[in-house]
Amino acid sequence: METVPRFFRAGPSPQVRLFFFALLSILLMVMDARFSSFAGMRQTVGMILYPLQRLAYIPATLFDQAEELINDFHLTKEIANLRQQYFLNQQKLFRLQILEEENAQLRKLLGAAQQAEIKAIMAEILYVPRDPFNRKVILNKGSSSEIKAGQVVVDDQGVIGQITQVHPFLSEVTLITDKGHSVPVQVARNGLRSIISGAGKNNELELRYLSVNADIEQGDLLVTSGIGGLYPPGLPVARVENIEHDPSRDFAVIMCTPIAGVNRNRQVLILSLSAPIPEHPEEESPEEAPKHTTQQGRRSRAP
Amino acid sequence: MPHDYFNQELPLEAKRSFIFLSLLLALLFNLLPLQGIMLLLRPDFVSITLLYWSIHYPQRIGMSLAFMAGLAMDVSNSSMLGQHALAYCVITFFGMILHRRLRLFNSFQQAPQIFWILLIAQFAIFLTGLLGGSYFPTWYYFFPSVTGALLWPVISFLLGIPQKPKSDPNEL
Numbered sequence: 001m002e003t004v005p006r007f008f009r010a011g012p013s014p015q016v017r018l019f020f021f022a023l024l025s026i027l028l029m030v031m032d033a034r035f036s037s038f039a040g041m042r043q044t045v046g047m048i049l050y051p052l053q054r055l056a057y058i059p060a061t062l063f064d065q066a067e068e069l070i071n072d073f074h075l076t077k078e079i080a081n082l083r084q085q086y087f088l089n090q091q092k093l094f095r096l097q098i099l100e101e102e103n104a105q106l107r108k109l110l111g112a113a114q115q116a117e118i119k120a121i122m123a124e125i126l127y128v129p130r131d132p133f134n135r136k137v138i139l140n141k142g143s144s145s146e147i148k149a150g151q152v153v154v155d156d157q158g159v160i161g162q163i164t165q166v167h168p169f170l171s172e173v174t175l176i177t178d179k180g181h182s183v184p185v186q187v188a189r190n191g192l193r194s195i196i197s198g199a200g201k202n203n204e205l206e207l208r209y210l211s212v213n214a215d216i217e218q219g220d221l222l223v224t225s226g227i228g229g230l231y232p233p234g235l236p237v238a239r240v241e242n243i244e245h246d247p248s249r250d251f252a253v254i255m256c257t258p259i260a261g262v263n264r265n266r267q268v269l270i271l272s273l274s275a276p277i278p279e280h281p282e283e284e285s286p287e288e289a290p291k292h293t294t295q296q297g298r299r300s301r302a303p
Numbered sequence: 304m305p306h307d308y309f310n311q312e313l314p315l316e317a318k319r320s321f322i323f324l325s326l327l328l329a330l331l332f333n334l335l336p337l338q339g340i341m342l343l344l345r346p347d348f349v350s351i352t353l354l355y356w357s358i359h360y361p362q363r364i365g366m367s368l369a370f371m372a373g374l375a376m377d378v379s380n381s382s383m384l385g386q387h388a389l390a391y392c393v394i395t396f397f398g399m400i401l402h403r404r405l406r407l408f409n410s411f412q413q414a415p416q417i418f419w420i421l422l423i424a425q426f427a428i429f430l431t432g433l434l435g436g437s438y439f440p441t442w443y444y445f446f447p448s449v450t451g452a453l454l455w456p457v458i459s460f461l462l463g464i465p466q467k468p469k470s471d472p473n474e475l
Contacts, residue, residue: 014399017366021392025370028385033435038384045378049334052327053379056334127336136381165381172381 039165046167053138053170057126118232121145121270123153126170135178135198137161141270142169150230152271158236158260159183159224160268173268176205176237176258185237186225190215193225196238196256205238207254212245214252222256232273236260314466317360321465325352326372334379343443346451348458349376350394350424354417355462357398358405369395386431390424397423410456418452 011017031037123141141147143166151163153173162181165172174181179200185207186193192215199206210216220240226233238256245252329348337345349372356364373388380387397420398405405413425448429440 014366014396018392018396021366021370022389025373025385025389025392028388029383029431029435032384042378042384045374049330049375049379052331053334056331057336060336127334128342138381 042165043167046170050167050169053126119272121147121272123147123171123268123270125266125268135161135175135181135200136164137173137175139163139171139173139268139270140169142167142171144168146272147171147270148272152231152235154235154269154271155260155267158238158258159231160258160260162230163270171270177202183231183237184225184227185222187216188221188223188236189217192216193227194222196222199255203257205256205258207240207256208251210252210254211250212247212252216240216243216252216254218243221259229273232271313468314359314463315468317356317363317466319363322356322360322363322368325356325462326368328352330372330375330379333376343446344450346447346454347421347425350391350421351417351451351455351458352462353391354394354398354420355459357395358402358413359463359466361399361402364395366392366395382428383431383435386428386435389431390427393427394420394424410459413459414452414455417455418448421448421451 012020028038121141123139123145126138126140128137139147139153147163147166149163149166153160153163159176161173161175161178163171164174175198176183176196177198177200179198182195182197184193185196192210194207194210196205196207198204207216207222218240221236222238222240224231224233224235224237236259238258240254241257242255243252244254326349329352332348333345335345353364353369353372357369369391370388373386373391374384376387376391377384401416401420405416408416422445425445429444
């Protein structure tokens with residue numbers, strides 16, 4: 001029995017619809033944020049959106065090509081410069097090879113674990129999501145190029161971030177400036193270990209949990225410590241910018257700036273440690289794994 | 304205030320294919336790789352397009368379409384799944400319940416009212432982001448609502464072109 005003529009039927013009222021869809025989206029959010037399910041759904045939607053993303057990128061590529069064309073006039077000069085740099089680097093590489101061999105031998109003598117070899121894949125930043133809540137970029141290489149979540153992304157100067165999600169042709173990098181991202185680091189000058197976390201702002205990192213009397217100075221270089229097994233040791237991460245000793249707080253407020261061009265490069269390298277990382281006893285997402293070292297980081301070594 | 308409501312022409316029915324196409328185009332505009340000040344000022348084209356369709360053709364556009372568009376935005380934005388979906392559903396909701404009132408005005412008079420709807424939607428994204436554990440953004444996070452309201456007359460004019468009734472000069 002239809003009481004309303006078909007012509008005027010408008011379906012459920014807007015309130016009912018909003019209620020239904022709001023419930024659905026809240027459910028999705030909770031499932032996504034708390035249990036990080038729906039990775040498959042993300043991937044399929046990402047696949048559908050992929051052509052659109054490429055299309056949106058066309059103006060930028062055209063612009064880049066035009067710029068390249070103009071830059072071509074300086075090409076001979078640049079080639080000469082690069083050649084010079086290549087020769088300089090080559091010399092360093094020879095020395096590095098010898099040192100690597102020597103290091104391996106010494107490690108064998110000491111019975112220490114072999115250092116993992118590092119493979120690098122070149123990738124390009126496709127676009128930056130327009131969400132002010134998280135610091136992420138999308139790269140143009142995905143699981144089709146054997147990219148896995150947890151791999152480290154660097155540029156020519158230092159660490160940029162870490163791969164957090166992999167789609168077939170795209171991958172998402174969480175930058176080190178993201179608020180939920182931390183990297184185990186040590187001070188290059190004295191080996192003091194700590195954890196550096198993003199401040200959620202452009203070009204700002206925070207060194208938390210270092211006691212007020214820790215031996216750290218303005219201008220100190222922070223490199224990855226390799227603890228946690230995700231980051232290869234010795235990659236530059238940040239430089240200490242400002243130290244504030246607030247006597248009312250237990251820890252010093254130490255602000256740092258990233259060394260790598262976290263928000264200016266287009267080409268990046270994705271590093272992968274060839275040695276498999278041993279599994280953690282508990283189930284943890286790769287982002288949380290470095291936090292294990294927090295306890296060690298707090299024990300600041302007296303100089 | 305004299306209403307130009309009586310002079311308004313009755314628009315033609317919108318083609319469903321055109322609605323889809325416009326949403327796809329809006330999504331494309333949202334995905335443009337912009338930087339710096341442009342990124343800050345860029346309005347959310349998808350929400351404006353959804354608002355237009357839900358005001359002018361509330362029967363043609365369902366909330367499910369808004370939900371799907373929101374999911375697409377969430378994936379491309381790598382935010383929590385459902386964040387934009389909720390905001391877009393809120394937008395279509397306001398479009399649906401206010402469409403009779405809003406259609407009394409022309410698009411320039413609509414702009415300030417559009418601003419509030421866009422702001423509410425942005426606030427929904429902001430709140431869910433806050434609950435999801437993200438940082439507190441600076442005040443210029445709400446810029447896109449302002450630019451969106453400013454662009455509203457232009458966009459609603461462009462989206463309305465195919466529905467313009469073709470007047471016949473030889474008529475009678």
